[in-house]
Amino acid sequence: MPAMFPASGVEELVRTGASCRVAVDVNPGFKSGDAVRAVNINPVTHTRLPLYVRGKRGVVVEDRGVFVFPDTNAQLKGEKPQHVYSVMFAAEELWGHGSGRKDKCYLDLWEDYMVPAKE
Amino acid sequence: MNGIHDLGGRHGMGPINIEPIEPVFHAEWERRIFGMFILAFAGGHFNIDQFRHGVEQMAPAEYLSSDYYEHWLHALELCCKANGSLTDDEIQSRMKELARGDA
Amino acid sequence: MSSKHSHEDHQRDMALRVKAIESLLVEKGLLDPAAIDKLIDLYEHKIGPRNGAKVVAKAWSDPEYKERLLKDATSVIAELGYSGIQGEEMVVVENTPAVHNLVVCTLCSCYPWPTLGLPPNWYKSAPYRSRVVIDPRGVLKEFGVELPDGVEIRVWDSNAELRYLVLPMRPAGTEGMNEGQLAELVTRDSMIGVGFPKARKGE
Numbered sequence: 001m002p003a004m005f006p007a008s009g010v011e012e013l014v015r016t017g018a019s020c021r022v023a024v025d026v027n028p029g030f031k032s033g034d035a036v037r038a039v040n041i042n043p044v045t046h047t048r049l050p051l052y053v054r055g056k057r058g059v060v061v062e063d064r065g066v067f068v069f070p071d072t073n074a075q076l077k078g079e080k081p082q083h084v085y086s087v088m089f090a091a092e093e094l095w096g097h098g099s100g101r102k103d104k105c106y107l108d109l110w111e112d113y114m115v116p117a118k119e
Numbered sequence: 120m121n122g123i124h125d126l127g128g129r130h131g132m133g134p135i136n137i138e139p140i141e142p143v144f145h146a147e148w149e150r151r152i153f154g155m156f157i158l159a160f161a162g163g164h165f166n167i168d169q170f171r172h173g174v175e176q177m178a179p180a181e182y183l184s185s186d187y188y189e190h191w192l193h194a195l196e197l198c199c200k201a202n203g204s205l206t207d208d209e210i211q212s213r214m215k216e217l218a219r220g221d222a
Numbered sequence: 223m224s225s226k227h228s229h230e231d232h233q234r235d236m237a238l239r240v241k242a243i244e245s246l247l248v249e250k251g252l253l254d255p256a257a258i259d260k261l262i263d264l265y266e267h268k269i270g271p272r273n274g275a276k277v278v279a280k281a282w283s284d285p286e287y288k289e290r291l292l293k294d295a296t297s298v299i300a301e302l303g304y305s306g307i308q309g310e311e312m313v314v315v316e317n318t319p320a321v322h323n324l325v326v327c328t329l330c331s332c333y334p335w336p337t338l339g340l341p342p343n344w345y346k347s348a349p350y351r352s353r354v355v356i357d358p359r360g361v362l363k364e365f366g367v368e369l370p371d372g373v374e375i376r377v378w379d380s381n382a383e384l385r386y387l388v389l390p391m392r393p394a395g396t397e398g399m400n401e402g403q404l405a406e407l408v409t410r411d412s413m414i415g416v417g418f419p420k421a422r423k424g425e
Binding site: 050107 | 253257261264308311313336356377379381
């Protein structure tokens with residue numbers, strides 16, 4: 001229910017914030033070093049999986065813990081808490097054969113956005 | 120959704136317009152919409168994902184050509200109409216009153 | 223936008239609409255205008271990149287602080303009193319001679335508010351958000367920055383709730399400077415990755 005947030009609460013609100021982390025035990029499906037592929041999903045609803053990374057192969061760098069899943073939360077269909085991983089994608093993987101530079105893009109993917117990469 | 124907001128890797132967006140010294144807010148209405156979004160969120164009017172999706176539903180041409188905080192205005196209106204806090208009629212009436220100096 | 227509709231007209235329309243919405247929500251008891259005032263004051267006058275500069279200066283001065291910062295940024299940054307909205311999950315990424323980091327939010331405008339304040343317009347704009355992931359060197363050039371070819375560029379797209387802060391390299395010739403003096407060299411742009419810290423003022 002929409003409520004009025006009072007002025008007296010502003011300083012504490014600003015200082016403590018509103019974490020999307022969920023304190024629930026979920027078994028991680030991936031770990032650092034795993035080769036993964038971002039799924040090719042194209043929902044008409046909200047997602048935080050950008051077009052440029054879908055279907056691309058990357059490597060898990062870090063498990064960041066368990067967070068609310070935006071794709072379901074935006075539709076009020078539940079928090080569906082799951083692990084978020086920082087995943088490294090090589091520039092050449094994302095954009096095609098180029099100058100051979102070593103550049104990389106790192107994105108934070110919810111587990112639902114990832115599948116193991118087949119060798 | 121595959122909206123225009125999903126900008127990574129697109130070409131043709133033009134040079135980056137770097138304002139050397141930029142105020143935090145460029146207008147009073149930007150200040151107010153900033154505060155309103157945070158407090159409506161903190162007051163449970165919508166969750167952050169609903170709000171972001173609200174921005175994503177802007178018409179592409181508008182999204183690209185508008186000032187940043189217009190994105191927040193669009194999303195705030197969308198979310199408030201969705202949760203029943205506001206209607207289009209109310210907003211239009213109030214704007215007319217304010218323009219006439221009645222309110 | 224119609225040529226008849228000037229920039230001033232548009233600004234006036236925005237102001238009117240925002241005023242209408244605020245007055246309606248306040249009347250309905252859904253928003254507290256004093257709370258809005260308080261928030262504006264905090265982000266316009268109190269929370270800004272000087273916070274992040276202090277974190278960087280401390281990391282430059284104190285190797286133990288730096289080591290902990292790179293492992294658990296959120297709580298280590300909070301030791302200096304910076305925490306909260308849009309900084310609940312911090313990650314600090316370190317620039318080295320071999321690696322240069324850049325931060326973006328391609329999908330919207332996510333940015334580490336407690337350490338850097340609110341983002342500049344260019345950070346939230348289509349040109350930056352579209353180009354930095356595909357042509358980071360081109361973007362750096364627009365900011366007057368050039369990196370040697372061999373440097374690996376890492377672009378961090380803040381598409382989830384993690385917020386990234388770049389720890390720039392400490393400028394040469396700054397031995398003996400205290401944290402306060404070092405903090406003055408740290409620019410906001412160097413903590414996003416589109417610039418370097420200032421050089422020590424010449425003797």
